[in-house]
Amino acid sequence: MTVAFDVHVVFDCADPDRLARFWMEALGGYDFPFGIPEGFASWDEWADANNMPVDQRNAGRTLVDQERDRPDIFFLQVPEGKAVxxxxxxxxxxxxxxxxxxxxxxxxxxxxxxxxxxxxxxxxxxxxxxxxxxxxxxxxxxxxx
CATH class of the missing domain: 3.10.180.10 (2,3-Dihydroxybiphenyl 1,2-Dioxygenase, domain 1)
Known part of the structure; x- marks a missing residue:
């Protein structure tokens, strides 16, 4: 029996938002999976309304391919920097x-x-x-x- 699995690319990083925006521009065709929720002017406004602590707002980002069928890319905040x-x-x-x-x-x-x-x-x-x-x-x- 053959099993096919989805594949996602994951980057550990210090600043998920910055790195996601770099790769979105670098690869083209990728974007965030959804926009700012209706009724809010920004994600920070939404986070404030939902009592999300400021230090947790950049814990991760996701990019999805809007044009083809390439893997999703995740950016996860980690405390340590890249060493090797x-x-x-x-x-x-x-x-x-x-x-x-x-x-x-x-x-x-x-x-x-x-x-x-x-x-x-x-x-x-x-x-x-x-x-x-x-x-x-x-x-x-x-x-x-």
Whole structure:
């Protein structure tokens, strides 16, 4: 018997809202699953009305794909910072089907867009097909290929 499971991607982080907003822009097509509840001008107003303590308001965020069928992404606040290299990372394929200079140009352009959002380039791999190892605003590695 074969069992198929849903898969969700989970990031432990210091600031779930900031990291969720970075990845929402980085990946495109993702958004928060629902908007501000009717009758409220902001989530903080809703939280105040529901007596939610301020220190619990950024405990987590969820992103769902609004355009395709990619996994949900969760961002959970943890007290400790990232200390070592990720054991799992995302590969973002920004240049499928491209080779040589066209591929490099597409990857470099996407890297510049992500740098403007708060990412950094960690490693440039020139051998075995050009790709970049980057870090999101909290230092989590991901690849652009």
């Amino acid at each position: 290299k990720n054991r799992v990372h995302l590969d973002i394929k920004v240049a499928p089907g491209l080779d040589g200079d066209d591929r490099r140009t597409k990857i470099e352009a996407e890297a510049e867009r992500l740098i403007a959002l708060g990412a950094t380039v960690a490693i440039r791999h020139e051998e075995d097909g050009f790709h970049l190892v980057m870090q999101d605003p909290e230092g989590n590695e991901f690849c652009l290929a």
